[in-house]
Amino acid sequence: MLKINFGAFFSRFYSSYTKTSPLNNKKIVLYGDEASPPVRFVLMTASVLDIKIDYHEIDIFIGKQKSEFYKNINPLQKVPALLVQNQVICDSHAICLYLCKLSGDEKLYPSEISIRARIDEMLFFNSGTLFPIDSTIFTDYFAGKWPVNEAKLDMLNFSLDYIESRLNKNSWLAGDEISLADMCLMSTITSVYQIVRRSEKHKKVNEWLKKCEMLPFYEINRRGLERLLKFVEMKKHPYI
Numbered sequence: 001m002l003k004i005n006f007g008a009f010f011s012r013f014y015s016s017y018t019k020t021s022p023l024n025n026k027k028i029v030l031y032g033d034e035a036s037p038p039v040r041f042v043l044m045t046a047s048v049l050d051i052k053i054d055y056h057e058i059d060i061f062i063g064k065q066k067s068e069f070y071k072n073i074n075p076l077q078k079v080p081a082l083l084v085q086n087q088v089i090c091d092s093h094a095i096c097l098y099l100c101k102l103s104g105d106e107k108l109y110p111s112e113i114s115i116r117a118r119i120d121e122m123l124f125f126n127s128g129t130l131f132p133i134d135s136t137i138f139t140d141y142f143a144g145k146w147p148v149n150e151a152k153l154d155m156l157n158f159s160l161d162y163i164e165s166r167l168n169k170n171s172w173l174a175g176d177e178i179s180l181a182d183m184c185l186m187s188t189i190t191s192v193y194q195i196v197r198r199s200e201k202h203k204k205v206n207e208w209l210k211k212c213e214m215l216p217f218y219e220i221n222r223r224g225l226e227r228l229l230k231f232v233e234m235k236k237h238p239y240i
């Protein structure tokens, strides 16, 4: 049975990434495309931390990440990239950790080292395992290599089994409180579920996603998913 204290969640997490905050004497620019899960992860983190950022769209569906303008910002030609004064940070995990440290706000990344270790574990898991699977499935989808290769689906299911096992122990991925880990993996999983059918087997994952959907920052994820779906639907491959 899913029990959520909505009042506490809403007061704790409601904010908008257009709001101003005392730490914003620094000019922070985020380059991204909301269809991208790592970009949504950064936007949601900034929103929860109440950090004002200037958002600059790099439309990856028309190849803007390969433009000379953007290559000068991120030679890797990937979104997101964060520009803070003269420094560029080029990976969503690094960016979100930076924003947590910059804000001094511990709600998404508490200083207690064993909690940090659990959050880091999930961020590295996303970076090294889950997101590359999501990325390869989407690359195949947009290249018309569909239905998805079974071996890739197995890899995805293996990762979801692992996430399910984490959620069997705790209500959130790194413990009893929502953290960067949840925002990061939620943006990846909800993306892949735009083209791969949700498995009934992963009950805890599905419950956890429902809890995420009820939080105010999820609006950012929803908006990005709508944009992603627009391009998914243009391809019209059957839903797997």
Ligand SMILES: N[C@@H](CCC(=O)N[C@@H](CS)C(=O)NCC(=O)O)C(=O)O
Binding pocket: 035, 036, 037, 038, 060, 065, 077, 078, 079, 080, 090, 091, 092, 093, 127, 135
């Ligand atoms: N590990 C990076 C991954 C960034 C990434 O792969 N972004 C994709 C969009 S989801 C991208 O920019 N793709 C454009 C391309 O490969 O040309 C992060 O977390 O920021």
